[in-house]
Amino acid sequence: MTVVHNDNQTILGRGEINDIDAILAIPTVDPNEVEHVVQNNADSIFTWDYSLARPQLRKLYEKAKVGQWNATSDLPWETDVDVEKVVKTDQEILGSGLDVNTFIGTPVEKWGDKEWLNFGIEGRNWQLSQFLHGEQGALICTAKIVETVPWYDAKLYASTQVVDEARHVEVFGRYLNEKLGGQYQVNTHLRLLLDDIINDSRWDMTYLGMQIMVEGLALAAFGFLHQITQEPLLKQLLRYVMSDEARHVAFGVLSLKEVYDGMTDAEMKDRQEFAFEAAVRMRDRFMQQEVWERMDIDMKEIMPLIINDPTREIFQTMLFSKIVPNCKKLGLLERNDKWLRRRFEEMSVIQFEDWADTGEEYTAFGLDQEAMPIAGE
Ligand SMILES: [Fe+2]
């Protein structure tokens, strides 16, 4: 029997993935909110089988034990960060492919260098804030995996990831607080995704949502920023975080490969839909709604400009450079009549399918390696 996938309306709450009105109808999070409660429906599983059943995971566990670093003493926190100068330099390196004529008739028509710089500073703060909130999501998800995964080797490894994620929350939180003077609230689409991941009762869905999708995107995004930024503290911070992050994605790929190879078409359908939903939510997030809101610009008026910005398009596409090959390795692209492959084609990200998957390349990110792989390659 052929499996029938749900439509966009059921998966995403909107029929068209690019329906701007529907995307903007999801309200942003109250910046003053201090606590957010999510229902966690999963079972906690004990295992009495302490044998070494999964050597690849045990190897990762050993790697993690020697790959630890101390956020307090290993990073140059004394670095003086002149935010204006840093953002200006980074903006010059990145450039904007936008033609100024496209500003005509939009709320930014009269913006000069000062306003664009200000926007860049807000954007940097917003970006690092989303990294921070995503890291807390990873901390919670990994603690959950320790409880829910039925395999001994995976419990051991996941416990090291809990420590890693605590360190990542620590470094992004400290950088925002000490160097950028505050933070943004969690992006509304990122929060939706984190809620969905934690809500789900099936243990492999935590891995798929976090290790494959969220961390796959993070690894690409950190790599991109690491390559561009000339700010030495941020550059080193990202380098250190990426050495952990590559291991985390590898943990997801190695664990799920075994599980997904044995799944039925109906079970794979749910995983494909979940991966698609996560991909769309993460793409929605890059509209930076919270930044425009803070700058008193009406999102609806600025949308045409955002959509036509070629720099944004390239950046956004690059973010899928880890996710797509990893989904391919897990069999998610091809199963059920190539359903996810077709969705990724619609999102224009399928071109990354044959790039290196993280199940193998994680050692290249180690702190003992002199040069890391270039973002996305
Ligand atoms: Fe992390």
Ligand SMILES: [Fe+2]
């Ligand atoms: Fe991570």
